[in-house]
Amino acid sequence: MDxxxxxxxxxxxxxxxxxxxxxxxxxxxxxSARPCLVETGTSTSAPVVRDAIASLGVGPEDLAxxxxxxxxxxxAGGVGDIARFFPSAQVVVHEKGARHLAEPxxxxxxxxxxxxxxxxxxxxxxxxxxxERIVALGDTGAxxxxxxxxxxSHYSPGHARHHVGLVDSATGDLYVGDAAGVYLPExxxxxxxxxxxxxxxxTALDSIALFEALGPQRLLFSHYGPVDAVQETLERSAExxxxxxxxxxxxxxxxxxxDHAVAMVRDRTKERYRASPSDEGAxxxxxxxxxxxxxxAGILHWLDRVSP
Numbered sequence: 221m222d223x224x225x226x227x228x229x230x231x232x233x234x235x236x237x238x239x240x241x242x243x244x245x246x247x248x249x250x251x252s253a254r255p256c257l258v259e260t261g262t263s264t265s266a267p268v269v270r271d272a273i274a275s276l277g278v279g280p281e282d283l284a285x286x287x288x289x290x291x292x293x294x295x296a297g298g299v300g301d302i303a304r305f306f307p308s309a310q311v312v313v314h315e316k317g318a319r320h321l322a323e324p325x326x327x328x329x330x331x332x333x334x335x336x337x338x339x340x341x342x343x344x345x346x347x348x349x350x351x352e353r354i355v356a357l358g359d360t361g362a363x364x365x366x367x368x369x370x371x372x373s374h375y376s377p378g379h380a381r382h383h384v385g386l387v388d389s390a391t392g393d394l395y396v397g398d399a400a401g402v403y404l405p406e407x408x409x410x411x412x413x414x415x416x417x418x419x420x421x422x423t424a425l426d427s428i429a430l431f432e433a434l435g436p437q438r439l440l441f442s443h444y445g446p447v448d449a450v451q452e453t454l455e456r457s458a459e460x461x462x463x464x465x466x467x468x469x470x471x472x473x474x475x476x477x478x479d480h481a482v483a484m485v486r487d488r489t490k491e492r493y494r495a496s497p498s499d500e501g502a503x504x505x506x507x508x509x510x511x512x513x514x515x516x517a518g519i520l521h522w523l524d525r526v527s528p
Contacts, residue, residue, distance in 0.1 A: 221275050223268065227446050229391035234272040236261030238294060239342050243405070243444050245294050248395065249273055250388065253366025254284035257309075258386060258395050259442050260298035263344030269298060270305045283309040285363055287371065289397025290383040291317035292415075293331055293343040295442055300324070300347025311349050312363055314375065315356035317382030322351040357384060365390075374434065378424025379413055385431055392437030394450075399427045400457040403441040407494040408449075410456045412464050412515055419518035421465050428458045464489065468519040478517060486512040 223235035223242070230251040238244040238261055247269050248258040255278050261269055273283065283306035288296040291313060299321055303311055313321055320327040324346040332339050359375040365388075373384040376399040386395040398413040414424070431439075432454050439447040439454075447453050467488050471481035489512075507513075 221272055224272050224276065227440075229388070229393065231388070231391060231393060231440075232272075232276055233440075233445060234261075234269055236265035236298075237268045238262055238265055246440075246442055246444055247272075248440055249276060249278070250365060250371070251276060251278070252369050252390075254364055255282055256285040256287060256363065256365055256371060257283060257302065258287050258371075258440075259289065259295050259397075260286060260302045262294055262297040262342070263301055263346055264297075264341075266298035266301035266305070269302060273306075280306055281308045282306075284366075285310050285312055287312040287363060287373075287386060288317075289386065289395060289399075289442065290314070290380045291320050291327065292380060292398070293327075293346060295397065296321065297343045297346045300349050303349045303353060304347070309353075310355050311353050312355045312357060312361075312373075314373075314382045314384050315358060318354050318356040320382075321346075321349045321354055324348055374430060376427035376430060377418065378420055378422075378427045379415075379418065381418045383427070385427070385434070387434055387436060392435075393440050393446075394431060394434060394436035394438070395440045395442075396431065397442055399424070400431060400439065400441070400454060401460060402443045403439075403445065403447055403453065404493065405445045408453075409493045410453060410460055411493065412457070412460045413443075414461070414464065414518040414522075415514045416518040416521040419522050421461065421519075421522065424461055425458055428454050428461075460492070463492070464515060465519055468516050469523060471516075472520060472523055478513070478520065481520065482512050482516045485516050 225233040232249045234247040236245045245261050250256045286309050357373050361373040363371040369390045372387045376383050376385045379398045401410045401412045467485045471484050
């Protein structure tokens, strides 16, 4: 299938084809003795992900575990559907997100307030997962991949309070979710991901420092793909966070409303990204993943909290 890329170490990247686009959101299948899917993508992507897993030889009863880095709908919206397709799989999530996977109505209501009618096309509906199939992680935890191989979780809030990073003991891969921002493979650029309501600068920088301290061999971004330049990319991630926060703070001190703040920050940061896409579809993808509006709104929400 053209949406599967072998990354070595029995790890396969699956393009979930979010909203019909390529290169927006990746899921990863670890084809170990106990096969594990990291990130499901959206609900509307679930059939694409199911078919990719099946084409890699994993049948309905074979998938042992589904793990999500956090419960935002581009990462975990497909959990209920994937759990139904693979009825033997346990679903693993940080304890702060577990209840929302079992009872998603509040999460869906708040997502609909943000996205309105676009919710259905972009994400679809998160279906509930039976509570007894959900394994809630504390600040650290280990997921058994079989034959002594483990996926070790590390609590990494800042982007979201229910976020974990995951390290594969066999490959040294670190699944970064959104805690290190959004990686643009065409250019090697990194953009921040600072949506409301959970963004907190110190916590986000601490999470990136934790990722550096873990000494991973490779970063696997949910948006998008594998990165070998670990140190350089994490440093860039922290730098981008500081720049976006400084610019948003300046806009706020000048009394700008959200629209003017977004326009200013967008204008001042655009030169930082070599791949500011000229093609309209690509630009729209970038706005979905790491939109200036969402990022600035998240930073303003944090600034209002810490310096009202």
